[in-house]
Amino acid sequence: MSRLVPVSDPADPRLAPYRDVRERDLTRAGELVAEGRVVLDHLLGAAAAFAPVSLLVLRNRLAGLEPVLDRLPPDCPVFVAEGAVMDAVAGFAVHRGVLLHARRRAEALPDFAALAAELGRTGGVGVVGIGLSNHDNVGALFRNASAFGARFVALDAGSCDPFYRKAIRVSVGAVFSVPFARVASAADAAETLRRAGVRCLALTPRGARLLAALEPAVPSALFLGAEGEGLPETVIGAMESIAIEMAPGLDSLNVSTAAAIVLHHLYAGRR
Amino acid sequence: MSRLVPVSDPADPRLAPYRDVRERDLTRAGELVAEGRVVLDHLLGAAAAFAPVSLLVLRNRLAGLEPVLDRLPPDCPVFVAEGAVMDAVAGFAVHRGVLLHARRRAEALPDFAALAAELGRTGGVGVVGIGLSNHDNVGALFRNASAFGARFVALDAGSCDPFYRKAIRVSVGAVFSVPFARVASAADAAETLRRAGVRCLALTPRGARLLAALEPAVPSALFLGAEGEGLPETVIGAMESIAIEMAPGLDSLNVSTAAAIVLHHLYAGRR
Numbered sequence: 001m002s003r004l005v006p007v008s009d010p011a012d013p014r015l016a017p018y019r020d021v022r023e024r025d026l027t028r029a030g031e032l033v034a035e036g037r038v039v040l041d042h043l044l045g046a047a048a049a050f051a052p053v054s055l056l057v058l059r060n061r062l063a064g065l066e067p068v069l070d071r072l073p074p075d076c077p078v079f080v081a082e083g084a085v086m087d088a089v090a091g092f093a094v095h096r097g098v099l100l101h102a103r104r105r106a107e108a109l110p111d112f113a114a115l116a117a118e119l120g121r122t123g124g125v126g127v128v129g130i131g132l133s134n135h136d137n138v139g140a141l142f143r144n145a146s147a148f149g150a151r152f153v154a155l156d157a158g159s160c161d162p163f164y165r166k167a168i169r170v171s172v173g174a175v176f177s178v179p180f181a182r183v184a185s186a187a188d189a190a191e192t193l194r195r196a197g198v199r200c201l202a203l204t205p206r207g208a209r210l211l212a213a214l215e216p217a218v219p220s221a222l223f224l225g226a227e228g229e230g231l232p233e234t235v236i237g238a239m240e241s242i243a244i245e246m247a248p249g250l251d252s253l254n255v256s257t258a259a260a261i262v263l264h265h266l267y268a269g270r271r
Numbered sequence: 272m273s274r275l276v277p278v279s280d281p282a283d284p285r286l287a288p289y290r291d292v293r294e295r296d297l298t299r300a301g302e303l304v305a306e307g308r309v310v311l312d313h314l315l316g317a318a319a320a321f322a323p324v325s326l327l328v329l330r331n332r333l334a335g336l337e338p339v340l341d342r343l344p345p346d347c348p349v350f351v352a353e354g355a356v357m358d359a360v361a362g363f364a365v366h367r368g369v370l371l372h373a374r375r376r377a378e379a380l381p382d383f384a385a386l387a388a389e390l391g392r393t394g395g396v397g398v399v400g401i402g403l404s405n406h407d408n409v410g411a412l413f414r415n416a417s418a419f420g421a422r423f424v425a426l427d428a429g430s431c432d433p434f435y436r437k438a439i440r441v442s443v444g445a446v447f448s449v450p451f452a453r454v455a456s457a458a459d460a461a462e463t464l465r466r467a468g469v470r471c472l473a474l475t476p477r478g479a480r481l482l483a484a485l486e487p488a489v490p491s492a493l494f495l496g497a498e499g500e501g502l503p504e505t506v507i508g509a510m511e512s513i514a515i516e517m518a519p520g521l522d523s524l525n526v527s528t529a530a531a532i533v534l535h536h537l538y539a540g541r542r
Contacts, residue, residue: 140525140528143524143525144524144528146518147517147518147523147524148517148518149518210539210542211535211539212539212540212542244535245535245538245539245542246418246419246538247417247418247419247420247538252418253414253415253418253531254411254414256528257411257415257527257528257531260524260528260531260532261531261532261535264482264515264516264532267516267517267518268481268482268483268516269483271483271516
């Protein structure tokens with residue numbers, strides 16, 4: 001256990017990546033900070049795509065974390081701090097006792113065309129998010145995609161980074177276990193998917209067909225737009241569109257909740 | 272428009288209810304602070320249950336809010352502030368330009384027995400939450416209950432207050448439009464519902480029947496427990512239990528998402 005490095009100075013420069021994690025966003029540099037035991041387990045299970053840089057842990061959490069520590073690369077330092085130090089560095093009550101600083105291996109980011117081709121070959125369901133700028137929604141979308149066995153989540157450039165701390169947290173680690181790719185646009189993604197033999201479905205309150213009438217055939221890809229704006233009309237017009245049955249006159253559902261309802265329909269219907 | 276009261280001093284005692292709304296919880300005194308236009312519309316539509324006390328609004332939002340101002344009681348002051356003042360009082364970026372301080376009329380809180388009896392008489396679906404202590408989850412539960420036309424949401428004493436600011440916000444105002452009642456316990460609620468002729472359903476990953484096989488018969492009440500803990504075994508054992516079809520080996524869904532999937536099944540199946 002020689003990697004354990006006690007730290008007692010909140011200004012220690014080695015702790016810079018953990019400073020004010022609530023306010024900052026490391027992801028632009030391909031770096032991220034993940035918090036909590038469950039999330040760490042997911043991240044360490046995706047070692048091909050994410051390289052741990054260091055860990056910051058509460059002294060009194062150390063004993064329970066041995067299985068996690070055993071999975072870290074030998075050169076990854078484990079900074080051990082008392083609660084007051086960790087609070088001062090990361091911000092009170094943000095850290096859940098354990099924070100991991102990691103680097104995304106850029107070369108490991110899946111290529112969307114490859115994911116689409118695999119979906120076409122093996123069947124199953126994929127998810128394509130357009131303009132999803134809210135971190136909670138994107139995190140929840142990954143969580144729901146994982147619950148119903150989706151093969152990937154793809155996001156356009158107008159969607160936020162799923163490796164932002166808040167998205168990671170809300171996903172309960174699913175951002176590390178569900179393959180993720182960027183797409184240039186909804187039209188591009190649809191074109192790639194169609195060439196791979198994948199049925200494209202647009203979810204919109206004005207969908208031509210109600211969900212209950214949707215055949216759960218695969219391979220399928222579910223296109224989702226942001227709450228309020230929704231998907232562009234050109235996208236909706238170019239594929240099968242579906243609507244969720246809902247009480248009249250009400251605001252639409254949260255986008256990740258709407259996705260869960262459709263993904264459940266496709267999953268349960270194929271059982 | 273004589274009720275317009277310009278304010279320029281963040282320390283003005285009349286603004287005390289709006290101070291640091293992000294950190295505080297007024298609900299213990301039957302008071303609440305709601306933010307944003309959509310939420311206010313819902314609250315003002317439930318005038319029998321909620322009495323506006325005052326409004327705090329950004330000067331540059333005033334023009335667009337006239338339909339809201341027209342619905343306020345004549346003795347309700349409208350405090351008008353510049354952005355810097357409002358930020359200093361309420362906390363930056365929390366207020367969405369308009370905050371309403373209101374009082375819940377205690378006498379208007381529905382009686383659970385009356386809601387159960389009405390459900391039994393008229394059909395439809397009700398929701399009973401047990402131990403739901405997370406404000407986001409409770410807010411989202413109301414939003415989803417509203418989307419699928421649930422007749423009420425009832426919560427036990429171990430669940431949080433749905434009129435807390437964060438729950439109101441996540442509900443997009445549905446906490447004001449979906450009737451709410453407290454129940455003493457899950458067992459008590461089930462007893463009351465059964466006497467009213469309502470079918471009781473427990474949602475649990477170990478449910479005896481899968482959702483797709485559930486008859487969408489009404490009147491029905493859906494019992495939900497917190498993520499992790501779930502519903503007490505005694506509750507599950509005493510009623511029909513259902514499980515959502517899900518990919519093996521994964522964490523359960525968020526409780527409000529799980530509720531949405533079941534409520535959609537019951538709603539779509541009855542159309």
